[in-house]
Amino acid sequence: MDQRTLEVYERTAPERCALYRSAEPRRLRALALAFFHPGQPTADIGSGSGRDLVWLARHGFPAVGYDASEAMRREAALAYPGLDVRPSALPGLAGIADASFVNLLCSAVLMHLPRAQLAAAVANLARVLRPGGRLVLSFRGTKDGGEREPDGRLFTPIRPDRLASTLGVAGLRVLLREPYDGALRPDLRWTAVVVEKPSAGAPRVPGLPAR
Numbered sequence: 001m002d003q004r005t006l007e008v009y010e011r012t013a014p015e016r017c018a019l020y021r022s023a024e025p026r027r028l029r030a031l032a033l034a035f036f037h038p039g040q041p042t043a044d045i046g047s048g049s050g051r052d053l054v055w056l057a058r059h060g061f062p063a064v065g066y067d068a069s070e071a072m073r074r075e076a077a078l079a080y081p082g083l084d085v086r087p088s089a090l091p092g093l094a095g096i097a098d099a100s101f102v103n104l105l106c107s108a109v110l111m112h113l114p115r116a117q118l119a120a121a122v123a124n125l126a127r128v129l130r131p132g133g134r135l136v137l138s139f140r141g142t143k144d145g146g147e148r149e150p151d152g153r154l155f156t157p158i159r160p161d162r163l164a165s166t167l168g169v170a171g172l173r174v175l176l177r178e179p180y181d182g183a184l185r186p187d188l189r190w191t192a193v194v195v196e197k198p199s200a201g202a203p204r205v206p207g208l209p210a211r
Ligand SMILES: C[S@@+](CC[C@H](N)C(=O)[O-])C[C@H]1O[C@@H](n2cnc3c(N)ncnc32)[C@H](O)[C@@H]1O
Pocket: 001, 002, 005, 006, 009, 020, 045, 046, 047, 048, 049, 066, 067, 068, 069, 072, 088, 089, 090, 091, 106, 107, 108, 109, 112, 113
């Protein structure tokens, strides 16, 4: 975990949550609908404003959120009473048992980790996923090629091909990898990756959703 990044979220949680609630991550939602297993235990790692937890529950994915920031968890619970949001952080995902979830969302979090923690983060995402389960992952490129934005948050540049290798080393099979435009700032490039933790009886890969 990057302490400076966490401090920014702690300090700015109300404004950030309001901003994130105003966005609709259409592409990620299409991917969740296409690849997640309905009715199965689901987690949103780095759940932020809680926006996606509400959407997941409404669409048949019973979801629990995890976030490193106490202030973000508090804001999410205020905005959406009854939301289940718990403390845990990448890379370790302490407190989450092995094979707990069939569906995992990790949207806009990975680039906040120092490069040296990326492999451990991916290994722990794989650890908490059940065989046959799927992970929808997204991360954004940096604004000017720099690693830290003026507000202090870390944006580690992640090469999608390198990440695909790291996911493979963790035993995850890449089902889809694609660039997409962000909901809040169309000038920033995002990458979405969908992976599966293989199992003998894993369901067939569904067709890709149209953009
Ligand atoms: C850019 S926001 C994304 C929130 C949400 N997933 C979304 O797509 O709107 C990043 C979130 O990740 C959390 N976060 C940052 N570093 C983290 C880490 N190492 N482990 C878990 N959560 C982290 C922050 O507190 C914040 O809520």
